[in-house]
Amino acid sequence: MDVEAIGRVESARRRFTFRSAACLVATAMLLPAGLQAQKPTDYDVKAAYLFNFGKFLRQPDTPRQSFDICVLGHDDFGGALDKLTANEQLNGLPEHTIHVDSAGAARRCAIVFISGSEADRLKEDLVDLAGYPVLTVSDVPHFVERGGMIEFQTQARHVRFSVGLDAVTKAGLGLSSELLKVALAVSGGPQWRAQ
Numbered sequence: 001m002d003v004e005a006i007g008r009v010e011s012a013r014r015r016f017t018f019r020s021a022a023c024l025v026a027t028a029m030l031l032p033a034g035l036q037a038q039k040p041t042d043y044d045v046k047a048a049y050l051f052n053f054g055k056f057l058r059q060p061d062t063p064r065q066s067f068d069i070c071v072l073g074h075d076d077f078g079g080a081l082d083k084l085t086a087n088e089q090l091n092g093l094p095e096h097t098i099h100v101d102s103a104g105a106a107r108r109c110a111i112v113f114i115s116g117s118e119a120d121r122l123k124e125d126l127v128d129l130a131g132y133p134v135l136t137v138s139d140v141p142h143f144v145e146r147g148g149m150i151e152f153q154t155q156a157r158h159v160r161f162s163v164g165l166d167a168v169t170k171a172g173l174g175l176s177s178e179l180l181k182v183a184l185a186v187s188g189g190p191q192w193r194a195q
Contacts, residue, residue, distance in 0.1 A: 045159040046113075046152055047080040050137060053111055053150070054090045058174035059133050067093040070106045072125065073115030075099055081113075103128035114138040114148070122146060133172050137161075144187060149173075153184060160184040 040048075050069055067090045069081065085095040098109065103125040106112040112134050118125055119140050126147045129136060136149045143151035144164035149171070151162045166188030168175055180186050 041078070041080075042154060042159050043077050044080045046139065047077050047084055049152070049159070049161065050081060050111060050113055051084040051088075051095075053135060053137070053179070054095070056176035056179035057110070057135055058176070059110065060172045062133060064093055064110070067091070067095045068098050068109045068111075069095065070098045070100045070109035070112045071115060072100050072103060072106050072112055072118055074117035076115065107132045107134060109134050111135045111137060114140065114143075116140055122148075129171075131171070135171075135173060136167070155184065162186070164188055 054067055054069070069085060071077065071081065075081075082097045085097045088095040100106045100109070100112070103112075103114075106129060110133075112129070114122065114125055114136060116139060118138075122138075122140055122143070123146065126136065136143075137152070138148055138150075139152040140146075140148075144162050144167075147164070147167055149164055149167045151164075153160050153162060161183055162185040163175065163180060163183045164187050165175075165180075169188075
């Protein structure tokens with residue numbers, strides 16, 4: 001039996017456990033005080049992810065008055081996203097949660113969450129957003145396969161996410177390698193290699 005190999009496996013297992021625990025603690029710390037006392041819902045966790053994605057997002061230099069996280073379609077967040085962005089700033093810009101009724105209106109957003117209520121219009125929404133530096137995020141099944149950038153997935157009762165790098169690159173955006181390291185899956189992008 002290779003003692004060194006066993007040591008490497010145990011070390012990797014501890015890093016994974018630490019990374020998972022750190023993500024859960026960080027997510028819990030980002031939730032408003034009232035939500036921390038109760039068990040966060042999946043949408044509380046998704047709101048925390050959306051709030052944090054901006055920290056790992058590289059956008060082209062375009063003049064912005066604010067860093068807007070938009071919700072297209074039905075808002076299932078129950079106010080959690082609004083609470084997270086209230087009185088916050090990112091890179092000196094005030095953060096806002098904005099509810100939009102069309103993909104065209106979402107073009108000015110930094111991040112847009114496309115709700116499941118838009119599933120029937122998803123293809124049209126993604127076409128309307130094509131070419132704009134907007135990070136598209138959704139929990140619609142197969143979102144990344146259909147041209148979206150980040151897809152929330154629930155795995156073993158935990159919210160995780162997958163990334164479609166080709167769509168990110170086509171929009172002129174970049175994502176930090178730190179974010180990609182914690183993704184459930186990363187597709188596209190010839191230079192991406194899991195580490």
